[in-house]
Amino acid sequence: MSAGAKKRIMKEYGECMAETPAGMKINFDEQNMTKWEVLMDGPDGSVYAGGHFKLEIIFPNEYPFKPPVVSFRTKIYHPNVSNDDKGSMCLGLLRPDEWKPPNKVVAVLRLIQSLMVEPNIDDAIEPSIANEYKENRKEFEKNAKDWVKRYAK
Amino acid sequence: MDSDDDFNSSQASGDDFLDDQDSDLGLEDDSDFDMDQDDVGFESQDKDMGPRKQAYEVDFKVFDPQQIQGSQDRQIDEVSSILGQPPEATAILLRHLRWNKERLIDRYMDNQEEILESAGLGETAANNPPKISKVAGFVCDICCEDDPSLDTFAMKCGHRFCVECYRQYLYTKIKEEGEAARIRCPGDGCNRIVDSKSLDLLVAEELRDRYHELLTRTYVDDKDNLRWCPAPNCVYAVECGVKNKDLMQIVPTVHCECSHDFCFGCSLNDHQPAPCALVKMWLKKCEDDSETANWISANTKECPKCNSTIEKNGGCNHMTCRKCRHEFCWMCMGVWSEHGTSWYNCNRFEEKSGSEARDAQAKSRMSLERYLHYYNRYANHEQSAKLDKDIYLKTEKKMQQLQNTTGMSWIEVQYLDTASQALQQCRQTLKWTYAFAYYLARNNLTEIFEDNQKDLEMAVENLSEMFEKPVDQLQGLKVDMMDKTSYCTKRRVILLNDTAENLKLGNWEFNVKFS
Numbered sequence: 001m002s003a004g005a006k007k008r009i010m011k012e013y014g015e016c017m018a019e020t021p022a023g024m025k026i027n028f029d030e031q032n033m034t035k036w037e038v039l040m041d042g043p044d045g046s047v048y049a050g051g052h053f054k055l056e057i058i059f060p061n062e063y064p065f066k067p068p069v070v071s072f073r074t075k076i077y078h079p080n081v082s083n084d085d086k087g088s089m090c091l092g093l094l095r096p097d098e099w100k101p102p103n104k105v106v107a108v109l110r111l112i113q114s115l116m117v118e119p120n121i122d123d124a125i126e127p128s129i130a131n132e133y134k135e136n137r138k139e140f141e142k143n144a145k146d147w148v149k150r151y152a153k
Numbered sequence: 154m155d156s157d158d159d160f161n162s163s164q165a166s167g168d169d170f171l172d173d174q175d176s177d178l179g180l181e182d183d184s185d186f187d188m189d190q191d192d193v194g195f196e197s198q199d200k201d202m203g204p205r206k207q208a209y210e211v212d213f214k215v216f217d218p219q220q221i222q223g224s225q226d227r228q229i230d231e232v233s234s235i236l237g238q239p240p241e242a243t244a245i246l247l248r249h250l251r252w253n254k255e256r257l258i259d260r261y262m263d264n265q266e267e268i269l270e271s272a273g274l275g276e277t278a279a280n281n282p283p284k285i286s287k288v289a290g291f292v293c294d295i296c297c298e299d300d301p302s303l304d305t306f307a308m309k310c311g312h313r314f315c316v317e318c319y320r321q322y323l324y325t326k327i328k329e330e331g332e333a334a335r336i337r338c339p340g341d342g343c344n345r346i347v348d349s350k351s352l353d354l355l356v357a358e359e360l361r362d363r364y365h366e367l368l369t370r371t372y373v374d375d376k377d378n379l380r381w382c383p384a385p386n387c388v389y390a391v392e393c394g395v396k397n398k399d400l401m402q403i404v405p406t407v408h409c410e411c412s413h414d415f416c417f418g419c420s421l422n423d424h425q426p427a428p429c430a431l432v433k434m435w436l437k438k439c440e441d442d443s444e445t446a447n448w449i450s451a452n453t454k455e456c457p458k459c460n461s462t463i464e465k466n467g468g469c470n471h472m473t474c475r476k477c478r479h480e481f482c483w484m485c486m487g488v489w490s491e492h493g494t495s496w497y498n499c500n501r502f503e504e505k506s507g508s509e510a511r512d513a514q515a516k517s518r519m520s521l522e523r524y525l526h527y528y529n530r531y532a533n534h535e536q537s538a539k540l541d542k543d544i545y546l547k548t549e550k551k552m553q554q555l556q557n558t559t560g561m562s563w564i565e566v567q568y569l570d571t572a573s574q575a576l577q578q579c580r581q582t583l584k585w586t587y588a589f590a591y592y593l594a595r596n597n598l599t600e601i602f603e604d605n606q607k608d609l610e611m612a613v614e615n616l617s618e619m620f621e622k623p624v625d626q627l628q629g630l631k632v633d634m635m636d637k638t639s640y641c642t643k644r645r646v647i648l649l650n651d652t653a654e655n656l657k658l659g660n661w662e663f664n665v666k667f668s
């Protein structure tokens with residue numbers, strides 16, 4: 001990774017520290033600054049409220065010309081998070097064709113928070129969960145809350 | 154211009170397919186940017202040069218990379234002079250509207266500013282060429298550098314970044330993401346397209362070639378009447394006027410200069426007589442049912458008489474058991490002697506009477522049997538084509554040895570090559586007749602089709618069988634083999650003409666709806 005990229009990540013970390021969005025905590029290791037661990041609270045009023053989710057942010061070598069890679073390390077029942085051991089996300093800003101180099105990680109974190117409040121059904125990675133969200137909201141909420149209890153407490 | 158009349162009339166004269174469309178590579182006669190004849194590096198497979206076109210053939214033309222680049226440049230120049238925009242801007246506008254020049258001119262005349270804006274060109278780009286500059290107090294929003302000696306760049310939109318970051322951004326887009334015509338400004342949320350002048354200024358020599366290569370690719374990608382030859386490493390593109398909406402009435406097989414035959418509609422290998430949608434559905438079905446059908450295409454079977462194991466090692470379906478000398482058909486396991494007679498029915502699936510299929514289980518068993526009947530034959534021709542080829546290659550080798558010992562000239566074995574190629578082509582056609590037949594609902598035309606299929610199949614088996622003769626006998630069979638080869642080819646033309654004509658007229662009835 002280039003010196004420029006490192007400088008940029010350091011700067012972003014500084015900005016995140018100065019103004020951490022509510023409900024998250026960032027663990028940063030200067031020895032391994034391309035991998036951040038984020039602890040995110042389920043937003044109040046959402047089905048994930050009361051849960052604590054561990055996320056991993058990996059900065060690729062080409063950062064910031066390529067977007068960071070985000071994955072949920074805590075299992076979450078969500079149309080935009082892959083329902084496997086990877087817990088990967090690939091939408092909006094996180095897509096290479098959408099991401100622009102001036103975009104910042106903090107914008108990614110805000111995007112994830114807003115998706116926990118309202119999933120993006122049109123760009124779902126899990127079509128069956130998206131469908132349930134659309135057709136049978138009660139069942140979706142029950143499942144999502146159930147997973148919070150099981151995995152995110 | 155897209156009316157159905159245009160399409161139907163093509164039956165009378167094949168030219169109409171091309172007359173109604175914007176033939177940008179210069180096929181039309183009245184074009185004022187016609188391609189010079191000298192530019193054409195090779196003879197196109199034009200109807201003027203070959204024999205009269207068959208009903209199943211379509212008009213097409215093959216282009217090499219220089220010709221593609223040339224026609225692209227010509228079109229840019231032409232539109233550039235109409236719009237009064239410089240070539241760089243015109244190229245962006247054309248790419249922006251996917252090389253639809255009529256639409257571009259219309260929209261430009263309609264609202265110049267709007268189209269320029271949406272193409273990322275904003276106010277006239279004619280003046281003020283792009284330039285690299287140093288700006289006091291500048292901080293690069295990508296790398297966070299703020300050195301006052303930093304070279305910076307911005308397009309008209311004003312999103313300024315250091316040149317290094319700009320370059321890196323373009324490098325990532327071009328080299329790694331293969332983008333060219335629609336690279337947007339790196340600025341957050343900015344949709345302005347990076348024009349070629351800016352690119353030339355910023356991008357290193359080695360990347361510039363790649364960029365222009367990608368631009369040329371988008372020219373072909375964007376045009377409905379152009380398609381890259383899908384053969385690996387092939388650099389040719391093919392122009393053909395058949396449109397997507399026509400694909401239920403025509404199967405547009407084209408032949409690339411590299412000798413690859415493919416379908417202009419879907420880029421798959423030649424699949425005449427089956428229309429693209431049928432092919433797609435069939436391949437999906439075969440994939441879904443692959444487990445049930447797998448055992449079928451296995452290469453060994455038991456002799457129906459003595460049960461000893463028999464391996465198929467040539468393409469021919471006429472099997473003779475080594476142990477008991479029983480002769481039978483590999484496909485239907487019936488006695489071979491019955492295959493030459495008029496009641497030979499190996500290709501047709503006999504529907505059982507309705508009384509047998511009253512319950513659901515019986516019905517599903519019957520539908521599986523029906524599928525397997527056709528799949529079996531489809532897979533067999535695919536497999537046999539490979540075996541035919543193997544045996545031909547072996548034969549060719551032996552013939553060469555024979556030539557060396559007997560002093561036969563090279564030209565005398567050419568007929569083997571011709572026969573082998575005809576065999577491959579006919580098997581490819583036969584293979585798809587079975588997918589076609591699977592979806593065919595019976596009507597008064599079905600029987601003619603099945604007869605044609607049977608005749609071609611018999612012709613193919615007869616020719617295929619000759620390859621299994623001992624090599625030292627082959628030279629004596631030359632005339633016979635040439636006759637059988639031309640008979641195969643003739644049967645193929647008859648079958649394809651019949652299916653193509655009726656497809657064009659909408660006479661086939663299918664038992665499913667193709668989407």
Ligand SMILES: [Zn+2]
Pocket residue numbers: 293294295296297298314315316317318319
């Ligand atoms: Zn920079």
Ligand SMILES: [Zn+2]
Pocket residue numbers: 308310311312338339340343344345
């Ligand atoms: Zn911009």
Ligand SMILES: [Zn+2]
Pocket residue numbers: 382383384387388389409410411412413
């Ligand atoms: Zn080719």
Ligand SMILES: [Zn+2]
Pocket residue numbers: 416417418419420421424428429432
């Ligand atoms: Zn096709």
Ligand SMILES: [Zn+2]
Pocket residue numbers: 456457458459460461474475476477478479
């Ligand atoms: Zn036997």
Ligand SMILES: [Zn+2]
Pocket residue numbers: 482483484485486487492499
């Ligand atoms: Zn048979």
